[in-house]
Amino acid sequence: MKGFWARFERNRAAVFGFSVLVIVLAVAAVGPFLYPVDPWELAGRPFSPPFGRFPLGTDTLGRDLAAGLVHGARISLMMGLVATAMAVLIGTVVGAIAGYRGGWVDDALMRCTEFFQTIPSFIFAVVLVAIFQPSIESIVAAIAMVSWPTLARLVRGEFIALRHREFVQACVALGMPERSIIFRQVLPNAAGPVIVTGSLMVATAILLESGLSFLGLGDPNLMSWGFMIGSSRTVLRQAWWMSAIPGVAILLTVLAINLVGEGLNDALNPRLPR
Amino acid sequence: MSPRLRYAGRRLLLAVPIVLGMAVFNFLLLHLAPGDAASVLAGEAGGVTPELMSQLRADFGLDRSLPMQLLIYLQHVVSLDLGFSFRHRTSVLSLILTRLPATLLLMGAALALSVLGGVLLGVLAARRVNTWMDNVISVFALLSYATPIFWIGLMFIVLFSIHLGWLPTHGMAVAGAGTTGWAHALDVARHLILPAMTLALFYVALYTRLMRASMLEVYTLDYVQSARAKGLPEGRIAFKHVLRNALLPVVTMVGLQVGHMLGGSVLVETVFGWPGLGRLAFESVFARDLNLLLGLLLFSSVLVVIANLVTDLVYSVLDPRIAVS
Numbered sequence: 001m002k003g004f005w006a007r008f009e010r011n012r013a014a015v016f017g018f019s020v021l022v023i024v025l026a027v028a029a030v031g032p033f034l035y036p037v038d039p040w041e042l043a044g045r046p047f048s049p050p051f052g053r054f055p056l057g058t059d060t061l062g063r064d065l066a067a068g069l070v071h072g073a074r075i076s077l078m079m080g081l082v083a084t085a086m087a088v089l090i091g092t093v094v095g096a097i098a099g100y101r102g103g104w105v106d107d108a109l110m111r112c113t114e115f116f117q118t119i120p121s122f123i124f125a126v127v128l129v130a131i132f133q134p135s136i137e138s139i140v141a142a143i144a145m146v147s148w149p150t151l152a153r154l155v156r157g158e159f160i161a162l163r164h165r166e167f168v169q170a171c172v173a174l175g176m177p178e179r180s181i182i183f184r185q186v187l188p189n190a191a192g193p194v195i196v197t198g199s200l201m202v203a204t205a206i207l208l209e210s211g212l213s214f215l216g217l218g219d220p221n222l223m224s225w226g227f228m229i230g231s232s233r234t235v236l237r238q239a240w241w242m243s244a245i246p247g248v249a250i251l252l253t254v255l256a257i258n259l260v261g262e263g264l265n266d267a268l269n270p271r272l273p274r
Numbered sequence: 275m276s277p278r279l280r281y282a283g284r285r286l287l288l289a290v291p292i293v294l295g296m297a298v299f300n301f302l303l304l305h306l307a308p309g310d311a312a313s314v315l316a317g318e319a320g321g322v323t324p325e326l327m328s329q330l331r332a333d334f335g336l337d338r339s340l341p342m343q344l345l346i347y348l349q350h351v352v353s354l355d356l357g358f359s360f361r362h363r364t365s366v367l368s369l370i371l372t373r374l375p376a377t378l379l380l381m382g383a384a385l386a387l388s389v390l391g392g393v394l395l396g397v398l399a400a401r402r403v404n405t406w407m408d409n410v411i412s413v414f415a416l417l418s419y420a421t422p423i424f425w426i427g428l429m430f431i432v433l434f435s436i437h438l439g440w441l442p443t444h445g446m447a448v449a450g451a452g453t454t455g456w457a458h459a460l461d462v463a464r465h466l467i468l469p470a471m472t473l474a475l476f477y478v479a480l481y482t483r484l485m486r487a488s489m490l491e492v493y494t495l496d497y498v499q500s501a502r503a504k505g506l507p508e509g510r511i512a513f514k515h516v517l518r519n520a521l522l523p524v525v526t527m528v529g530l531q532v533g534h535m536l537g538g539s540v541l542v543e544t545v546f547g548w549p550g551l552g553r554l555a556f557e558s559v560f561a562r563d564l565n566l567l568l569g570l571l572l573f574s575s576v577l578v579v580i581a582n583l584v585t586d587l588v589y590s591v592l593d594p595r596i597a598v599s
Contacts, residue, residue, distance in 0.1 A: 013416075115295055118582070120574045122537020123555060127571050130559045131307045207422055211541055214424050215556060226422070233428055233545070240432040247425030255420035 007267040014263020020256035028077050031070035039068040039223040050241055059228070059242050060235055069249055072225040076253065079140055079224075080206040086144035087205075088198045091151025096182050098152070099159025110156070113149045121146035125208060129217045136219050139212060143205050154197055158190035192268040199264055203257040210250050225250050278590055285586050289579050296575045297351045300568050301344050307564055356569035361561045366569040370551065376446060377550030379462075380542070381535055383470035388477030389528060393521070395478070396485020400520075401512055403490060411482060418479035423538050427472035427545040434468060441468050444547040469546040473538050477531060481524055488520040495519075522593060529585025533578040 008014055040063060050057040055066045098109035128142035162168065163186065171181045210226030212218060218227045225246040232242035331337055338346075350357070356366035399411040435443040442448070447461045492498065493516055501511045536551070543552035551570060558566040 115292060115299075118292060118533065118575060118578050119296070119299075119571070120533035120536040120578055122534070122540060123571055123574055125537075126540065126555060126559060127303065127567055130562075130567055131303060131564060133308070203420065210422050211424060214422075214541065215544060215559065217559065229422075229425055229428070236428060236431060237436055240428075240436070243425070243428050244432070247422060247429070250422050250425065251417070251420055254422075255416060258416065258420055 004267050008263050011263040011266050013259045014266070017256040017259025017263065020252055021260055024073055024077065024253050024256065027070055028073040031073060035067060035070050037064045037067035039063060039071045041067075049239075050245070057239075057241060059232055060239075065228070065242065065245060068223045068228050069225070069246060071223045072228065072246065072249065073253075075222050075224045076206050076209060076250070079136070079143070079209045080202045080257075083140045083143035083147065083205045083209070084198055084202045086140065087147035087201060088151055088194065090144065091148040092155050092187070092194065094148070095152035095155025095157075096159055096187060099156035100163050100178075100182050100186065102160075102163075106156070109152070113152045116145075117149040117153075119146075122208065122211060125212060126215065126217060129212055134212075134217045134219055136222065139209060139217070139219060142212075143208050146208070147201055147205060151194065151197060151201070154193055155190060158193060159186060162186050162189055196261055196265045196268060199261040200258060203254045203261070206250065206254055206257070278587075278594075281590055282583075282587055285583055289583060292579055293576055294348070296572055297348055298344065300351075300572045301347045303571075304347075304565070304568055305340075351572070356572065357565045359558075359563055359566045361558075361563045361566070366566050369554065369566065370569060370573050373549060373551050373554045376548060377536075377539055377543070377552060379466065380469055380473060380539055380548055380550060381532075383466055384473035384477070384535065384539075385528065387470055387474040388481055389524065391474065391478040392481020393485050393517075393524065395482040397489060397512065397517060399482065399486040400489030400493070401508075403486075408486075411486075415479040415482045418475045419483075421475065423472060423476055424541040424545050426475055427468070427542055430468050430472055431545075441465075443468075446549055465546075465548075469542050469548050472545070473535065473542045476538065477535070480531070481527065484524055484527055485520060488523045489516055492516045492520045522589070525585065525589055525592060529582055529588075532581035533574070536574045536577065 008018075046058055046060055048058040050065075057065050059065055059068070094109050094113065098106040098113075125142040125146050128145060129138050132138040132141075159182075168181060168186060171185050176185070209218075209224065210229075213224045213226030214230040216227075216230060218224050228246040229243045232239065236243060354367055356370070358364075359366050359369055362369055395411050395415070399408045402408050431443050434441045442465050446465050447453070447458065453461055489512075498511060498515060501515050506515075539548075539550065540552035540555050542548065543550050544556045547553065551574065555567060555570050558564075558570065
């Protein structure tokens with residue numbers, strides 16, 4: 001663990017990303033308590049500019065933008081994390097079985113993975129959410145559905161590289177059940193790349209979610225950053241900051257996660273050339 | 275038959291089951307949608323008469339068993355019948371085909387811009403590795419990589435259209451101008467600049483990073499050493515020897531990104547009111563014209579399959595070892 005931190009710390013960009021991420025996480029966790037304003041409440045005069053009575057101004061209906069930003073942090077991170085967790089779960093199971101078993105199982109699972117990879121992901125997500133009506137569940141499921149193939153291919157590759165190693169043969173000789181070999185013995189050895197890719201996938205998931213809610217396919221009960229941009233884009237000429245501010249929040253969060261992901265890559269796979 | 279042609283034929287055959295699979299998948303989605311499949315096919319348009327609904331039911335055999343329905347659906351798809359959009363009062367396919375050129379123009383421009391920009395910046399960064407130039411390029415790539423595409427489009431509008439007044443914000447041509455020939459082309463080009471820049475930005479970042487890494491890797495190979503030993507100038511080594519081989523991963527990536535770019539164009543076309551497939555997808559979401567939306571999904575999936583095929587062929591031309599093996 002100490003060696004891990006030392007290696008992570010050497011990447012200054014990753015440390016910067018980590019600090020930004022900690023701030024966003026803190027805002028998501030305690031922000032709504034420290035800034036207890038309902039993001040849907042019509043708090044004041046519409047179109048108030050930032051740095052007045054409201055720290056970031058109000059939107060077209062007079063809702064407090066700062067409150068929206070704080071609540072949006074929670075939604076964006078939560079959606080990103082849950083969707084990625086689901087995608088990692090599906091991708092790991094599919095990739096592990098395909099890579100370990102090989103043969104026709106591998107062929108079938110990989111055809112399936114390639115199939116899902118061919119479908120244009122964002123359009124697919126739009127279709128899924130449109131069909132099942134926008135809600136947290138449908139959005140998270142749609143993002144997971146379009147994200148898992150990358151991970152399945154990665155895990156499969158790792159498993160193919162590992163499955164003929166001696167420790168696996170030893171487990172087979174000991175009569176260990178296949179499920180334990182796959183998930184208890186081989187998978188931990190593939191954890192590094194999975195963690196790195198998974199962390200980068202959170203960033204992609206947040207971008208996907210913001211794109212969906214920008215199009216009006218967000219959960220109608222949740223204030224999200226993409227929705228804030230989408231709802232104020234018609235007044236760009238009068239009030240550009242309404243669209244600009246939530247976008248900066250998305251940009252910083254996604255950038256921070258990407259930087260942390262790269263730092264993790266350097267720290268977890270120190271032998272890889274940069 | 276030449277090995278390349280045989281290779282192309284084999285790839286084409288492999289694409290057939292994928293396209294069929296996509297049609298089956300579309301059929302499943304159609305049936306997963308809440309409500310009666312006939313009402314989905316009718317685009318949930320309120321004005322559809324009961325007679326029309328029953329005709330739709332008969333057309334798609336919706337009163338028969340599910341496997342039978344699938345067969346009928348596939349028959350329709352194979353004969354290029356994607357159904358009828360009652361909102362737009364035309365067939366889905368003709369609607370898609372009238373919107374396709376605008377999207378292809380946008381994607382083509384963005385593709386050219388991103389490859390050109392990415393290769394240029396990547397080569398520049400790799401030749402000046404670990405200098406301030408490399409760092410500036412890396413920061414630019416990192417930022418562009420993390421930027422929501424629709425947001426940067428809006429910010430471009432704020433800067434270039436509202437503040438500077440240089441470029442139009444909306445559409446593909448000035449409405450009602452009725453220009454033709456070169457004047458029209460110029461008008462479209464002016465409207466194209468911002469959407470193409472917006473769509474390209476993410477890929478410029480992607481290709482820059484890829485190109486930089488790929489150049490650095492090729493630089494370590496022995497044949498570059500021999501070129502240096504021969505006393506060739508550095509610029510010649512970079513462009514004649516390293517660049518060509520370093521381009522291969524970029525070509526693969528460009529092919530793989532077509533589907534991703536189609537998704538991006540939904541957002542970009544929505545922001546800029548560009549009258550292409552993406553804008554059509556957005557409109558069909560709002561009108562709840564799910565059949566049109568599913569038609570778009572199927573069509574764009576097929577586009578991706580075609581793009582992958584073309585990429586494979588281009589790759590086999592660039593790297594003949596692929597087709598032979």
